[in-house]
Amino acid sequence: MDQAEAMAALLLSVPLLDDAALLLSRLGVRLLARVLNALVVSDPSRGAAAAAQLLEALPPVAAVSYLFDMFDLTLPLMPTELRAKLKHWLALTAALQLLGAMRPEVVKQLDRVQREINAAALLRSRQIRAELQTFAAHTWLSSAQLSRVLRVLSAEQDRGTAVVSLWSRVVDRAGLYDSWQLLRFEEQRALLSRLGFWHVWGVLGRPYGLHWYLDLTDPEQRELAKELVKLASRETQRAKEAAKAAGMHQSVAQLGGLLGNGLPLTIPEDDKMWSMLESSYQSLEFEYAPSAQQARVRAEQAAAAAAVARLEQERAMQAEEQRQEQQALLDLAAQELDSAASQA
Structure with a gap:
């Protein structure tokens, strides 16, 4: 079961709303947003009502923050323009369902809080x-x-x-x-x-390790896309020749995650690549392969992050073991007290 769905089921099993609000306060913003989204999506009527009650139990600023984040959807297989439009439509539809399930006075309060937050953010942005x-x-x-x-x-x-x-x-x-x-x-x-x-x-002068989205209907972006694609083709050819000379056979590609009009593409990176792309697609999105130094740094960062995660997991396990030992001692002491009281 998805983590958000599991947490939603746990919240629904809590008998008191105050206890549910306490549990909500322990969750991160992103996880709680996913939980609320799971409730609304799973059952647009009763799920929205349940999510509305949970939001009403939270402080207004927290509720507004969760409302803002809960419909942050990712639709990677669609063109960026369509992705943005559909994401906005889905968020609006779900938000209307959720707000419709809330009490009018709470909605007015959240609207006031949101306006105050927006005004403060605008003032801060202008000052910066x-x-x-x-x-x-x-x-x-x-x-x-x-x-x-x-x-x-x-x-x-x-x-x-x-x-x-x-x-x-x-x-x-x-x-x-x-x-x-x-x-x-x-x-x-x-x-x-x-x-x-x-x-x-x-x-910049170097495309390595950078993510690119280029609109081929715009002349400037089209020329840049042509430059990058041809650069990638030349580097791929050189890498293949070097690998062949060394007696190695490996797949070499510079344009990772290549999308044309939002759809995944598998096109050989050769001299004909640009002519195939420019005649068939209006947008290109890809991540240019990192340089050897960037790849090494990223690998080191990933290893360091994994080590930190393991250390945190070990600490959490040790803390849980200590908690269980302490709980066992408390239970044993309680049993001894009960036994002594019964004998007396």
Whole structure:
């Protein structure tokens, strides 16, 4: 059973609403959002009513946060434009079902809280933008300093504003490649549109390890796609020749997870690849293969993350064993007290 469905079943088995709210407060935002979504999807009428009662038991700010996150769906096999439209439609439909099951006064309260949150977020975003622009007007900085700024900022809008404001003030242009990799794919795509596709490509100069979505109906993006596809084809051919010379037979591909119009593609990376793509597809999405150094760093990071996860799991198991031992001692002491009381 899916973790969200299992947690939803557990919540429904709790007899008191206050206890359910306490259990909800122990869950992470993403997991609780999935739980609420599972309730609504599994039974649009009764599930929405159950999810509505759970939300009403939470503080308004927490309820608004969960409502915002619970319909964050991923539809990777569809074109990005259709994915966004369908995602918005599904979220709106489910949200209307959920809000319709809530008491009107609670809905009004959540609406007021959401407006206050939006106003505070807008004010904060404007303040950050003004401070960044003031800072950029009088200061030069390194790419490492820009990377530190990006690590401090968490909101997508703030990070985008930071890159746009400070992009031209970075003195070591080659280092922007490392800063760019700190951005999420959605942030990269938005910044490519704001800064210019060819401009960003000219500054970065390397596609390795980067995720690309390119609209072939746009002339600038089409030319960039042509450049990247032909570069990938040349590198694939060189890798194959080197492997053949070394007596090795291995599959080499530079464009990982290649999608055309949102659909998975399997096309040989050779001289004919671009002509096949440009005549058949309006959009391309792929992740350019990482360089050897990037692959090594990613492997080291994955190994470190796995080691941390194992350590945390071991600590959790030790804590559980200690808890069980303590509980056993308490149970034994309680039995001895009961026995002594009965003998007396």
